[in-house]
Amino acid sequence: MRWDLLSLPACPAPPIPGEPDAPIVRTPVPGPRTEALRAQHGAFQDARSVHVYQDAAKSLGNYLVDVDGNVLMDLYGHIACLPVGYNHPALLAAWRGGRFDWCAGYRASLGVAPPEEYVGVIERGFMGVAPRGLSRVVTVTTGAEAVENAIKLAFIRYARDQRGGPATADELAACMGNRQERANRMKVISFEGGFHGRSLGALSLTRSKPIHKLDFPAFAWPALPFPASRFPLEEHAEENAAREARSLSLVEETLRAGDVAALIIEPIQGEGGDRHASPAFFRALRALCAQHGASFIVDEVQTGGGGTGRYWAHEAWGLETPPDLVTFSKKMQLGGVYLNEDHMPAEPYRVFNTWLGDPLRAAQLEVINEIISKDALLESTAITGEFLVAGLRNLCSTYPNLLSQARGAGTFAAVDLPDGPTRDRLVRAMQQLGLETGGSGERSIRFRPALIFTPKHAAEALTRLEHALTRLG
């Protein structure tokens, strides 16, 4: 059906001047110029993962222009990293107007000699959007580094609480030999299907796919079942509740067994198949962690920054006690961890590194947050997400043999195909119709558009998705 002929919900996000009206596909995607660049690039980097090479200057708003002149509506957003689309006029104006010039002449080690401007950027840009209850932030560079530092903060807090005094000489000697008994016993609980990054600490928590983990040493930490609600929720209430109860009982059992410094969970498993759980489940997890002295870490690397229609996905849970630690990266343009006062290390340099982030990316986030606020992009994303997910549900009814499990929070949405190969065929068919997208988990398609994605764009995407479905036959 022509979703664009429906009456669309009103949405506050202003249009991006000059944004294309619709995708334009001039060549097969990827096109010949992308393939020529891939051959050149592949001689010195692994270019097999590249979808298309991008024309950075011509891309605008929700539309990625590739080097073959294809104009693709971007539903993938560089793996959920695109907060305000391409070349947003306010972001470019800030660049051209000199707002970032203090970042131009060198890259600072932000723990040693931060530029004066950085203090304001953190205070306004980062603390202005801090999750409720979290009064501090550590900036780093990537999502994996955010997770590594979050669990380190939890280990420090846990060891402090267990030790109840300064480290002994024996402990200091043991740590230099990688032989710390307490630390090597400490565990972090994560969940099956979870993704928390690929450095060896973070990767010990990641339980998404063998390709991420094969042949890499891992800490013997426990992974417990993620409930993974079935949709539509109203048809699966009992089953979903039973699955959550089972998961909670295993969490409690593992916490009772001891040595658990932290539990880490994504609000929506964003790599592991867009798997959801109820606010009640997360509230119960939070309470269990508090009860057993484990830090409760919410990994918002993929969900943070507005895609769910809230700045932080966990705002939807109605937590009485906030999380202890919240990680971020992606839409935030650099990685980091928000923490509460209890997780502030007593000594300096415990959580420290050379860069501690990047002044330019931090300064850009401040501008991005101004755009989000001025243009009401969270409200807009909530409205657009409702329209998008309703459309996906409608397509599930029309194509029940192909589509199921429409789900989402804001425009952070997904739908399932019967199996991986069919999903991959649909991704390719969508690309040929001008929709840049990607998979999630074994057989889902994920939607991670920018926050300037409005009902008009969703209607265009749904129309083309339906067209792609008819091509699958």
Added chain:
Amino acid sequence: MRWDLLSLPACPAPPIPGEPDAPIVRTPVPGPRTEALRAQHGAFQDARSVHVYQDAAKSLGNYLVDVDGNVLMDLYGHIACLPVGYNHPALLAAWRGGRFDWCAGYRASLGVAPPEEYVGVIERGFMGVAPRGLSRVVTVTTGAEAVENAIKLAFIRYARDQRGGPATADELAACMGNRQERANRMKVISFEGGFHGRSLGALSLTRSKPIHKLDFPAFAWPALPFPASRFPLEEHAEENAAREARSLSLVEETLRAGDVAALIIEPIQGEGGDRHASPAFFRALRALCAQHGASFIVDEVQTGGGGTGRYWAHEAWGLETPPDLVTFSKKMQLGGVYLNEDHMPAEPYRVFNTWLGDPLRAAQLEVINEIISKDALLESTAITGEFLVAGLRNLCSTYPNLLSQARGAGTFAAVDLPDGPTRDRLVRAMQQLGLETGGSGERSIRFRPALIFTPKHAAEALTRLEHALTRLG
């Protein structure tokens, strides 16, 4: 003595127009404005490690201007991260002239849809300075991430060689449960005093100080003694050779015991006390690794990018067979790993992450490399380094109760104080005389100036260092 009145060696580096002639100290360092900012900043970030807050716009060349108006000669370079000083005219001209504008409108996921410009930046900027024998590069963000990815590449290669075929279903299942027997047996050799980063994989290799390691789980990998040459070399030849022989024999024993996927070593231990070893030692290590099927990883995070007077410190070793993997970050402005063809994974997505670096920092490196080449900054750094280390040696003779062990390669130099507290007092005394510097290891002072540091600057630094020494008295 007045080092600046000596006749200085000729040096090709052109002066930076407008650079101050000498430090100007207006307040105690850190000054009152730094302390006021620290109080503000400390409310939401850990600001205890900050030396001074910097006036980014006013800093120029080798001179860091702080918010109190102090003009400090920067011998520390943001922990060795300053390749061409502050606000180099060519770097600013590139920024202002629009050369980085393709990076302004969004931050790309470089493995998914890299901007076309990125291919050229990698080909010219990174492959143009690739260590001999290494034909590929993985860009990431930090030094720790570089190390994590280097050892992952080594694990993949080692498991491939051991397995001799595709992974079995049992192996794929075991990896999802963190229960891979082969991988969990695999080891990486590192060296006592080594620093390789702070994420849990990299931190298992780091053996510098307890503050880096206390309370964090670590893999049970072996750390072997680093020879740590005594200086002057001509007076300690026998002792140094004996220490190297002992270290090599322990390396061989550990390799023979099996399951060693890789060995990682810094050309100079840059955090662990500026500890050196001979080219012959490194050549022997390289040969042992080849003989026992372990990847030889040279960690050039701190030494790479020119500070030793060569682009890569390991060029000084006269290796017959190049390293398998070379890591970098710091002066390179972003992290990464150079690899040989044997370490290229057979499958895509084995070594992958969201950002895979940062297009802007990569593009800046290309410009930095142009400056290094045009202004002969490697040659200049070699000349300046000889003058600097000769001066430090001279000071060791004049103040034998305070200074010893002058050493360096290029301007990557150090000198020892009798103990940590005296070293810390000297660092503070140097700051009050306008020299921004920092410690290395337990009792060394490290010099990590930019590549535009010339004999004129070294003379000024030596004069003020001597003045600071007389104040310790």
